[in-house]
Amino acid sequence: DEPIDEYCVQQLKEYEGYKLVCVTKEGLEFDEDEEDKARKEEEKAEFESLCKTMKEMLGDRVEKVIVSDRVVDSPCVLVTGQYGWSANMERIMKAQALRDNTMSTYMVSKKTMEINPRHPIVRDLKSKAVTDKSDKTVKDLVHLLFETALITSGFSLDEPTNYASRIYRMIQLGLEINDGPDVASTSGVSMPV
Numbered sequence: 001d002e003p004i005d006e007y008c009v010q011q012l013k014e015y016e017g018y019k020l021v022c023v024t025k026e027g028l029e030f031d032e033d034e035e036d037k038a039r040k041e042e043e044k045a046e047f048e049s050l051c052k053t054m055k056e057m058l059g060d061r062v063e064k065v066i067v068s069d070r071v072v073d074s075p076c077v078l079v080t081g082q083y084g085w086s087a088n089m090e091r092i093m094k095a096q097a098l099r100d101n102t103m104s105t106y107m108v109s110k111k112t113m114e115i116n117p118r119h120p121i122v123r124d125l126k127s128k129a130v131t132d133k134s135d136k137t138v139k140d141l142v143h144l145l146f147e148t149a150l151i152t153s154g155f156s157l158d159e160p161t162n163y164a165s166r167i168y169r170m171i172q173l174g175l176e177i178n179d180g181p182d183v184a185s186t187s188g189v190s191m192p193v
Helices: 004-010 033-046 048-061 089-092 099-108 121-129 138-150 159-173
Strands: 064-067 076-080 111-115
Touching: 033 048, 033 064, 048 064, 048 111, 048 121, 048 138, 076 138, 121 138, 138 159
Parallel strands: 064 111
Antiparallel strands: 076 111
């Protein structure tokens, strides 16, 4: 996988009569029957409030949060806009020694977070968010899902220490360690909420 591949494939729209589609960009569509379309609309309505809550928590880190039909095993994935840079291209451009920072500000990909409505993490997060969307654990989970999706989708973390602090807090919560100093506060990192 050479960097030139990324440039070439972006320009190649068709090969031997087949239209090439980037699966890491939004707008990927599958053949659906009426039953699939009905299920998709039902899931979209059921998770609309969670999508809205997640977008509010993530702010301008994502353009939008939507229900996905492309994700099978993961709770969520990040995709880029149709005309922005892919995660791989963003990495290549950040690595350029003589890059122009003004170019990178307008070409940085608009990220869409697609959530998997059938994943147990997303289902449980939905019920927790309905109960109390201002709960610190819900906020941590949303940010952890986003940051983990950044990594698995090929992007790099802007603030890895914040990610590590959230992981430590979740481990502390999972181990039911309630006494003593908060793990995140002992790392010397202030946490955005």
